[in-house]
Amino acid sequence: MHRALSDLVRVYQFRDRDRICCHDVSVTQCYALEALIRRGPITLGEVAAELYLDKSTASRVVGTLERKRYVARSPHPTDGRAVLLRPTAAGERLYAMISRDLIEEEKALLRDFEPRVRKAAAEIIARLARAAETRSGLGTSAVCCPRK
Numbered sequence: 001m002h003r004a005l006s007d008l009v010r011v012y013q014f015r016d017r018d019r020i021c022c023h024d025v026s027v028t029q030c031y032a033l034e035a036l037i038r039r040g041p042i043t044l045g046e047v048a049a050e051l052y053l054d055k056s057t058a059s060r061v062v063g064t065l066e067r068k069r070y071v072a073r074s075p076h077p078t079d080g081r082a083v084l085l086r087p088t089a090a091g092e093r094l095y096a097m098i099s100r101d102l103i104e105e106e107k108a109l110l111r112d113f114e115p116r117v118r119k120a121a122a123e124i125i126a127r128l129a130r131a132a133e134t135r136s137g138l139g140t141s142a143v144c145c146p147r148k
Contacts, residue, residue: 005128023098024068028053032061033070033087033095041084043076070094 070091
């Protein structure tokens with residue numbers, strides 16, 4: 001099981017890196033964009049925690065997304081020192097395009113499996129991810145590809 005999961009994660013990381021980079025963002029930038037879309041406007045500290053990055057690295061990731069006009073900053077309503085980050089319409093369109101491409105590829109890969117096998121596989125992978133997060137104390141992780 002360990003070897004199979006390690007192989008799957010490794011292949012997906014490389015596949016996602018190549019596929020996502022073709023869309024003008026890195027995998028980490030895609031994860032950050034996904035976190036903003038999934039969680040709504042959040043602070044830089046929340047982005048860093050979501051991606052398991054230090055704040056300075058998260059700041060560079062978000063800064064690049066902002067320069068590309070995929071992310072916008074606005075004043076925090078209750079904390080004058082903080083800003084809220086949100087995806088722009090262009091960021092939402094980009095993420096939707098990346099997600100759509102990855103999901104279509106996954107559908108093609110899984111097409112030959114029976115529906116009950118696909119459902120069971122998704123459940124097993126989700127449970128393994130939750131168990132790994134709990135064991136490591138990391139909490140909820142961002143996953144660039146939508147959970148199905």
